[in-house]
Amino acid sequence: MPRRAGLIASLLVAALALVTLLPPDPAAAAPKKSHWVASWVGSVQGPYPVGNPSAQPDQRYAFPSEAAGARDQTLRMVVRPDIWGREARLRFSNAFGTKPLTLDGVHAGLQLGGPALVKGSNRPVTFGRKASVTIPPGESVWSDPVRLAFVKRPDDRLLAGRKLAVSFHVVGESGPMTWHAKALQTSYVSPPGSGARGHEEGEAAFPYGTSSWFFLDAVEMRAPAGAFAVVAFGDSITDGTASTMNGDDRWPDVLSRRLKAVHGNRVAVVNAGIGGNQIAGPAEYGPHKPFPGGPSARSRIDRDVLALSGVRALIWLEGTNDFSRNGNASLETVRSAMDEVLARLRRERPDIKLIGATVVSALGSSSPAHGFVEQDEKRRDLNDHIRRPGVFDAVVDFDAATLDPTSGGLKEEFVPDSTTGGKGDRLHPNRSGYHAMGHAIDLGLFGPAKGRRAAAK
Numbered sequence: 001m002p003r004r005a006g007l008i009a010s011l012l013v014a015a016l017a018l019v020t021l022l023p024p025d026p027a028a029a030a031p032k033k034s035h036w037v038a039s040w041v042g043s044v045q046g047p048y049p050v051g052n053p054s055a056q057p058d059q060r061y062a063f064p065s066e067a068a069g070a071r072d073q074t075l076r077m078v079v080r081p082d083i084w085g086r087e088a089r090l091r092f093s094n095a096f097g098t099k100p101l102t103l104d105g106v107h108a109g110l111q112l113g114g115p116a117l118v119k120g121s122n123r124p125v126t127f128g129r130k131a132s133v134t135i136p137p138g139e140s141v142w143s144d145p146v147r148l149a150f151v152k153r154p155d156d157r158l159l160a161g162r163k164l165a166v167s168f169h170v171v172g173e174s175g176p177m178t179w180h181a182k183a184l185q186t187s188y189v190s191p192p193g194s195g196a197r198g199h200e201e202g203e204a205a206f207p208y209g210t211s212s213w214f215f216l217d218a219v220e221m222r223a224p225a226g227a228f229a230v231v232a233f234g235d236s237i238t239d240g241t242a243s244t245m246n247g248d249d250r251w252p253d254v255l256s257r258r259l260k261a262v263h264g265n266r267v268a269v270v271n272a273g274i275g276g277n278q279i280a281g282p283a284e285y286g287p288h289k290p291f292p293g294g295p296s297a298r299s300r301i302d303r304d305v306l307a308l309s310g311v312r313a314l315i316w317l318e319g320t321n322d323f324s325r326n327g328n329a330s331l332e333t334v335r336s337a338m339d340e341v342l343a344r345l346r347r348e349r350p351d352i353k354l355i356g357a358t359v360v361s362a363l364g365s366s367s368p369a370h371g372f373v374e375q376d377e378k379r380r381d382l383n384d385h386i387r388r389p390g391v392f393d394a395v396v397d398f399d400a401a402t403l404d405p406t407s408g409g410l411k412e413e414f415v416p417d418s419t420t421g422g423k424g425d426r427l428h429p430n431r432s433g434y435h436a437m438g439h440a441i442d443l444g445l446f447g448p449a450k451g452r453r454a455a456a457k
Contacts (some may be wrong), residue, residue: 035223035309037227040079040268040270041231041271042218042271043304044179046287048212050291053182053183061208073169073170076165077215084162085221088146088220088221092135094140096138101135107168108123109201111163114206116201120150125143126143126144127143155265160265167199177214181212184240184419220309228268229309229312230314231308232272233314233317234277237429239274241419252270252273262443274300277297279297279337296337298337301345306349313445314352315357320360322334323374324370331382335385338385342391356386360429361376362379365409370425396442410429
């Protein structure tokens with residue numbers, strides 16, 4: 001028996017040694033499939049200068065003619081990707097242009113500071129392997145994937161919060177420029193007639209600043225399986241009016257940082273807010289009939305949600321502008337439009353978790369279009385609808401987080417404007433208010449990508 005036991009032990013040791021020498025199972029060793037995930041969005045809203053920018057520098061030197069638009073010059077748009085990957089792709093829009101837009105000399109690099117880039121980070125961007133692209137009026141186009149050589153490890157914590165500079169040359173005259181007015185982020189422009197300068201990593205070519213984004217409206221990153229995006233969809237209170245210029249402290253930014261602390265580089269929060277936006281109106285919208293608040297939520301859901309990759313949740317905060325003197329909509333009209341959009345999302349993308357956000361108070365606002373009692377009554381009735389079981393998959397109560405029950409308006413500490421340091425308009429929360437809103441969101445809503453089907457079980 002001792003001899004047999006020793007023989008068995010020897011055989012087991014030999015078998016174990018053989019297993020360790022065998023090559024690994026290819027299926028077990030193969031990395032999980034990666035996919036594209038929306039990492040930054042700047043929802044386009046109309047032709048410049050129609051819109052609601054914040055802290056905008058004088059643009060007459062960068063763009064002397066609104067009709068001509070950009071002319072033989074380079075724009076360097078600065079954006080903050082919410083997750084990083086080794087590969088990115090960029091979407092350029094001519095949605096509200098009236099003539100074909102030709103871009104060349106497109107580059108993407110890591111911002112050092114101002115318009116200057118980290119040395120060696122700038123990379124050329126192509127379209128169908130060509131260095132230029134022409135975008136017809138009303139259309140948009142995605143670039144080819146561009147390798148971001150400076151991204152060694154996408155989960156490197158030192159990349160979090162860093163900014164990507166996307167540079168592109170407008171060939172000839174662009175005509176009316178498709179833009180996002182309220183970037184609350186400084187970008188840079190070379191003088192008209194200065195040509196293609198996007199390959200340059202220094203700042204000498206870019207003397208002019210802008211607090212808006214032009215033509216570029218989305219960035220996606222190649223991310224591991226399981227990574228996903230949350231779309232913050234709405235009006236100026238999502239866009240960030242009265243938050244800090246270049247401070248990244250809108251409520252979606254606060255939510256992003258909280259999610260990063262838990263999930264790291266696996267969840268992106270992208271901001272699809274537009275200042276002045278409405279759910280139901282305006283009834284008509286186009287380059288020849290623009291409106292400062294952009295096209296309705298109902299009409300832009302394709303471009304700003306459905307066309308983006310990797311979206312697994314949407315937080316929708318909107319309704320104030322519909323009930324303002326600019327919108328003058330009935331509760332029934334707004335409620336019906338909201339339900340129509342939700343029904344479409346459930347039909348076409350049942351994997352997206354739909355989260356409703358209650359609308360914050362504007363009662364007593366100094367804005368001539370807001371702050372009256374009838375608007376507040378409609379707002380509270382819409383909030384009752386949002387809270388009703390089955391309308392959304394979950395609800396975030398921003399109203400409760402910001403309301404002063406004594407006055408019926410915003411809490412006093414949320415009123416002073418953080419962008420300009422002014423007294424505030426009692427319509428837009430300041431940095432403190434957005435901080436409270438971002439912390440009012442239950443992070444349990446954003447576990448692994450379960451979507452609406454799992455939530456409905």
